[in-house]
Amino acid sequence: MPSNTLRRKLMAIYRALRHAYGPQHWWPGDTPFEMIVGAVLTQNTAWVNVEKAIANLKRERVLTPARLFRLPPRKLAALIRPSGYYNIKAGRLRRLLEFILSHNAGSLKIMFAAEPSSLRRNLLGVHGIGPETADAILLYAGGKPFFVVDAYTRRIFGRHGFIGPGADYDETQRLFTDNLSRSVRLYNEYHALIVRVGKEHCKKKKPLCLECPLKRFLQ
DNA sequence: GACCAGGCACATC
DNA sequence: GATGTGCATGGT
Numbered sequence: 001m002p003s004n005t006l007r008r009k010l011m012a013i014y015r016a017l018r019h020a021y022g023p024q025h026w027w028p029g030d031t032p033f034e035m036i037v038g039a040v041l042t043q044n045t046a047w048v049n050v051e052k053a054i055a056n057l058k059r060e061r062v063l064t065p066a067r068l069f070r071l072p073p074r075k076l077a078a079l080i081r082p083s084g085y086y087n088i089k090a091g092r093l094r095r096l097l098e099f100i101l102s103h104n105a106g107s108l109k110i111m112f113a114a115e116p117s118s119l120r121r122n123l124l125g126v127h128g129i130g131p132e133t134a135d136a137i138l139l140y141a142g143g144k145p146f147f148v149v150d151a152y153t154r155r156i157f158g159r160h161g162f163i164g165p166g167a168d169y170d171e172t173q174r175l176f177t178d179n180l181s182r183s184v185r186l187y188n189e190y191h192a193l194i195v196r197v198g199k200e201h202c203k204k205k206k207p208l209c210l211e212c213p214l215k216r217f218l219q
Numbered sequence: 220g221a222c223c224a225g226g227c228a229c230a231t232c
Numbered sequence: 233g234a235t236g237t238g239c240a241t242g243g244t
Contacts, residue, residue: 084241
């Protein structure tokens with residue numbers, strides 16, 4: 001497909017979602033650090049459960065890099081328990097905190113001042129931080145133009161024939177980055193809207209998009 | 220009670 | 233390189 005056609009289709013879908021849902025004001029979270037923590041906790045987990053875990057961290061007043069890292073690992077795991085996989089995620093959070101504290105003096109400003117693609121490589125080097133978590137951190141906490149690909153993105157754009165069933169993360173990401181302007185605002189809103197429509201109309205169990213704002217784009 | 224959720228690492232073939 | 237599995241809570 002010629003790429004200007006692809007670009008028009010992707011923008012038409014974006015506009016349809018914007019029209020249906022309006023601005024999503026993502027990432028849900030008051031500070032960049034809260035967004036980073038949320039990005040780890042939401043791995044394969046419903047956001048409503050992440051909110052409970054973050055509420056626990058706020059109640060304990062430990063939602064800063066230094067304070068979170070000072071928590072005994074068992075205590076950290078107990079606080080994030082509602083978000084599931086709490087032992088795994090406690091370890092992932094601690095390794096990410098170690099990176100923030102040791103390589104960036106605990107300052108997110110310093111961390112995000114790094115050259116973006118080298119920061120992405122460094123984040124991916126942290127055990128437990130994969131491409132989606134890294135890109136969510138970069139885009140939403142750091143304001144860097146990296147398109148976030150998640151399960152909904154693959155499901156929706158797979159069902160609409162933009163990518164094959166076996167498309168991996170990087171291939172799916174290139175669909176957007178190769179065909180859209182490199183805009184933080186656009187990437188931010190587009191991903192948020194994909195999650196919104198995915199939650200409502202593109203669950204695994206609901207293969208048909210009968211009420212979906214995107215149904216007119218189906219082949 | 221089954222199924223699923225805004226992944227990731229690791230084992231095995 | 234592809235496919236399968238463990239990790240775990242809470243909502244539908």
